[in-house]
Amino acid sequence: MSANHDGANLLEVRGLTKIFGTLTACDHVDLNIAKGEIHALLGENGAGKSTLVKMLFGSLEPNSGEIFWNGQAVRIPSPGVAKKLGIGMVFQHFSLFEALTAAENIALSLDDGSPIGSIAAKARALSYSYGLPLDPESLVGDLSVGERQRIEIIRCLLQTPQLIILDEPTSVLTPQEADKLFETLERLRAEGKSILYISHRLEEVKRICDRATVLRHGKVVGHCNPREETAASLARMMVGSEVKSVVRAPAEGIETAQPLLEIRGLNRKPATPFSIPLKNIRLDVRAGEVIGIAGVAGNGQGEFFESVSGEVLQQDATSVRIRGKDAGGLTITGRRLLGAAFVPEERLGHGAAPRMKLSENLLLSRHATDGKAFVGTGGMVKSGAVYAASQRIIEAMDVRKSAPDPEAAALSGGNLQKFIVGRELDRRPSVMVVNQPTWGVDAGAAAHIRQALIELSRSGSAVLVISQDLDELFEISDAIAVMHNGVLSEPMPIAEATFEKVGLLMGGAEPGHAEHTLETA
Amino acid sequence: MMRLELVKRPQRSALFSMLSPFIAFALTIIAGAIMFALLGVNPLTAFRIYFIEPISQVWQLHELAIKAAPLILIAVGLSVCYKANIWNIGAEGQFIFGAIFGSAIPVLFPEFEGPLVLPLMLLLGMVGGAAYAAIPAFLKTRFNTNEILTSLMLVYVAQLFLDWLVRGPWRDPQGHGFPQTIQFGDAATLPQLMPDAGRANWGFVFALVAAVLIWILMGRMLKGFEVRVLGSSPRAGRFAGFGLNRMVFFAFLLSGALAGLAGISEVSGAIGQLQPVISPGYGFTAIIVAFLGRLNPLGIVAAGLVLALTYLGGEAVQSALGISDKVARVFQGMLLFFVLGCDTLIHYRIRLIGLALTKRQAPAKLEAAPKLKEAR
Missing domain, CATH: 3.40.50.300 (P-loop containing nucleotide triphosphate hydrolases)
Known part of the structure; x- marks a missing residue:
């Protein structure tokens, strides 16, 4: 089975497909990662990057397709198996206990029973050797986001992985912290380790990645060398069309x-x-x-x-x-x-009630300011007026939806955000x-x-x-x-x-x- | 080998939202048939006696209405609480306190008569239920106590307080020492709707009116919207400017008032005096009614009639077949159990998974293992 495959590829993915209900999140995705390369996975939100990565890390099982590891067909039913193979992952949203120390958090994920003192010593040595200084005794709750990410990276490196998956690692870093991270990644590459780097920041992909695979709507739309592309050409590949740039007239007076x-x-x-x-x-x-x-x-x-x-x-x-x-x-x-009008960070559960219709979510923030228009005598809601106003916002903000007045949770993140921003803009x-x-x-x-x-x-x-x-x-x-x-x-x-x-x-x-x-x- | 797996639906299923109570009812019937068979009774005979005979004559329908009225009245109030994600389990206690407050007029002022007596009693009943419900609301908002525990424990306080009242200060002096108050006079008795046909009283009308009013409140009014938002996503509710503490009081006071109204209606209508026990667990059974009715006031009317029938059926099988009327409690318990179970189908669907696929792919995993050791 392995004879047909080039030994230089650490990971080969062929025709990987994952279907959720009616949505094909990954549609026959092919991906090759060579030994000692930093490989970028590019795509917009919802392009299928996370789904693909979760299948590689064993959190999701593919519906069809094959994964080859060092030329061997493998099945990855759980993250434990992925770790044993030599696949490590640093998640975008950290999974750390704030009330425990860095070393305790690391010990929790190792489950090999080694004493906490030796884990701390190993973590400290490793962190300094990779230029990511970390005090294993410090409480996670006291650490900055950048330092927390270091714990995740060290935790991953302690398992001596061959392939490290990083999901949007710089989204929580300052530009200077990101520079530090890039140095570490380059060192890992020099040691022959492979890195799958997920990002939508095109400049940094151009800077550190050797090859890129671009996903759009669950399909691979191209493989390229990001160094030979411009940020604009990469964006075009990701989005599939020219992105209109924002125009900002100078503010006067x-x-x-x-x-x-x-x-x-x-x-x-x-x-x-x-x-x-x-x-x-x-x-x-x-x-x-x-x-x-x-x-x-x-x-x-x-x-x-x-x-x-x-x-x-x-x-x-x-x-x-x-x-x-x-x-x-x-x-x-x-x-x-x-x-005043406000748009919070969380869309579902804060800016909008997930299981309520868009028209009801309009009432959520405007029941008082538009009391005359939306609420009649005795506290009766004028549902006709609310519905008409929500349709006006949907049209103005170009909100794409599957039903006339769907539940908020049924919309994609971007469309719901357009509605929530539009709901406030509509008030001027x-x-x-x-x-x-x-x-x-x-x-x-x-x-x-x-x-x-x-x-x-x-x-x-x-x-x-x-x-x-x-x-x-x-x-x-x-x-x-x-x-x-x-x-x-x-x-x-x-x-x-x-x-x-x-x-x-x-x-x-x-x-x-x-x-x-x-x-x- | 097969295994069952629950798969989350992308949207809640409208179909199963409607079907769930019916599936639950069917499962209850099946389980009930097994129970009757085990008791040595022909299930078909038992079901005829349990479900059909108690409602085959007009006067029996009146009895059904008498049992359904408090269930519906309490359950529509509870539905507002549960929609707001506030867990008032103590309606039984609020029912009792409504009865006690309302009974104060005929017991303490038996000479006071006239058309004002009954409205005052009903009003006092609502005040009593609401005041008793305000205790867990206050404890929750002030000390963050768990309202499930406090409201439930207050039920026993209420039951024992009533017991003490009717044996002590409020006992009928001419009652030969029986633990009960004096019989209420005509002015303090809730009139029957159709005295010639049966005993059903105005309590049933109150229940229907309350159901319609709460239905309008929840579906059409801003306050109902507030209840639903705070219940489903409290953070979004805070963003909307709705206060959670205000809502805790609103829900408890409203449901307490309705339970209190049910209590005084029961005492002044069906019973006619205070006794140590005035409820066969209406306040608890109403929880089942609320869920069986999908927390929808109109659904609750139907569910209230069904649960009222389980009471009548229990009495019927006891007299006809010699089976304990505790069988009613068994039916009620099974109904709630199956309703809650079937509600899973609204958000999840069941998938059967064969393990054949796993077996076929397993060797590949084993092959990779030795390679792994080399790599280390």
């Missing part, structure tokens, strides 16, 4: 414009041992501008959003002011009535606060949402965007502030902002002391 959202001395104590306290946050968002807040995930953005939206109230009513009125003591409904709010506007949204929909946010600001509203996606912030913001460990930096006008400056602030550098900070990384 911002300096003299009225601040519509004023945040002064906003503090918040941590609600749980592992949440981030907010420290003396100060920010103005004026009519006509888009302010972006950058930051590595888990630095207080969620806490900040809850405080500004009024899901959590402030002691000091003046710490949040909306259109010149004190709003710190108002609930989210009170703040909406002052003209004077203050709009959005957390992760395009997280997990395909390129076409993302461009649509970004353009809509810019246009809202240019029509005289104040727009505040919290995002982990730096490309996005540079595309739409007039100024960028950085949140690190619950502290917000001064907004930097976009003309002065660079990836490097923002990246240093994301890593915790004091503004103006950028040159001294690299040793902490």
Whole structure:
């Protein structure tokens, strides 16, 4: 069986297919990974990357197709088998216990009964030799996201894998941390290990990957050498058509414009041992501008959003002011009535109730602000008016759906996000606060949402965007502030902002002391 | 070899959402037939006596309405709680306290008569049930206690309190020492609907009106929307600006008031006085009614009639076949068990998996193993 195969291929996948109900998530996918290469797996959200990887790691079983490992046909029914073969994986969403130390977390996944002391020693040695310094005794809850990722990587390396799968590893890193990671990956490649690198960031794929396989709608649409491609040509392969770029007209007269959202001395104590306290946050968002807040995930953005939206109230009513009125003591409904609108990070279960229809989800955030239009005498809902308004939003935002008024959970992430953003835009709010506007949204929909946010600001509203996606912030913001460990930096006008400056602030550098900070990384 | 696997459906199945109670009922009948056979009774005879004979005459339909009224009244209130993901298990206690509060007028002021007596009693009954339900609501919102435990434990407090009342301070002085209050006067008695045809009283009308009102509340009104949002996704509810604590009180007070109304209606209608025991477990059986009716008020009306029949059937088989009327509890338990089981089919479908495929591919895995050791 093995005679026909080239011995240089570590992993060969032929005709791998996975069907979920009516959806073919992976459709006869072929993939070859050679020994000692970094192989990129490219594709938009929903292209089938995660499904493919889960089949390689044994979390999902394929409906048909073959997997060859070192030329041998293998079946991978569980992650345990994958680990034994020599396949390791670093997940995008970490699976670590915050209340345990790094070494304890590693010991949990090894299940070979070796004493914790020797595991800690091994982990420490390995982490330093790969340039990913890690203190195995430290509590995971105290570590930054970048450091947590190191634990995952070390945990994976301790099992001496031949193939390491990395799922969007840089999405939680600062640019500087990402550079460190790339050095490590290059060292692993030099040792003859293979890496399957999943990303949608084309620049970094061009930089470190030797070959790329591009997926679209579950099918392989091309194999290429990313170094010979441009970011635009790779994007075209992924999306299948030209992506309309976002146009940002220069904001005019911002300096003299009225601040519509004023945040002064906003503090918040941590609600749980592992949440981030907010420290003396100060920010103005004026009519006509888009302010972006950058930051590595888990630095207080969620806490900040809850405080500004009024899901959590402030002691000091003046710490949040909306259109010149004190709003710190108002609930989210009170703040909406002052003209503010909010889009949270989580779509299902926070921004929308999954098992409710889109029209009901429209009522969710607008039952008070549009009380006259949507709610009649005695608290009766005018379902006709609500339905008509939801159809208007669906049309304006080009929301694709399978039924006239489907449940929110039945929509794809991107389409639901378009609806949730459109639901707020439809009100023409004077203050709009959005957390992760395009997280997990395909390129076409993302461009649509970004353009809509810019246009809202240019029509005289104040727009505040919290995002982990730096490309996005540079595309739409007039100024960028950085949140690190619950502290917000001064907004930097976009003309002065660079990836490097923002990246240093994301890593915790004091503004103006950028040159001294690299040793902490 | 075959094995069964539950596969999650992409969407909840509307078909099984409707069919589930019927499948559950069919399974209950099958299990019931086995039970009767084991008891040495011909299942067909038993079913005829249990399910058909108790409703073959008009006066018996009136008895059915008397049993169904409290079940429906309590269950529509509970449906609001359960939709809001709030677990009021103590309706039995709220039923008893409604009865006690409402009975205070005829017991303490027997001379007070007139058209105002009955409305006041009903109102006090609702107040009593709501006040008793406010205790677990307060404990939950203030101390984050588990409302399942507190509301359930308060049932026993209520039962013992009633027992003490009718043996102690409220005992009928002319009652030859029997533990019961005086018989209520005409002004304090809930009138019968059709005295010539049977005993059914206005309690059944209250139940139907409550079902329709709650149906409108849940389906058409903003408050019902609030209940559903907070119950299905509390975080989205908070984002909508709905308060969870307010909802806990709303749901408990509403369901408590309806249970209290059921209590005072039962006492002033069917019984006519307070006794140590005034309910054959209506407050608990109503939980089954609520789920069998899919937490839909109109479904609850139908389910209430079915469960009322299990009470009548239990009495019927006891007198006709000499089987304990505990058999009613068995039927009720099986119904709830099967309903909850069948509800799985709404979100999951069952797949049969043969293991043949696994066997065929297994050798490939074994082949790879030696290779693995070399690689290390």
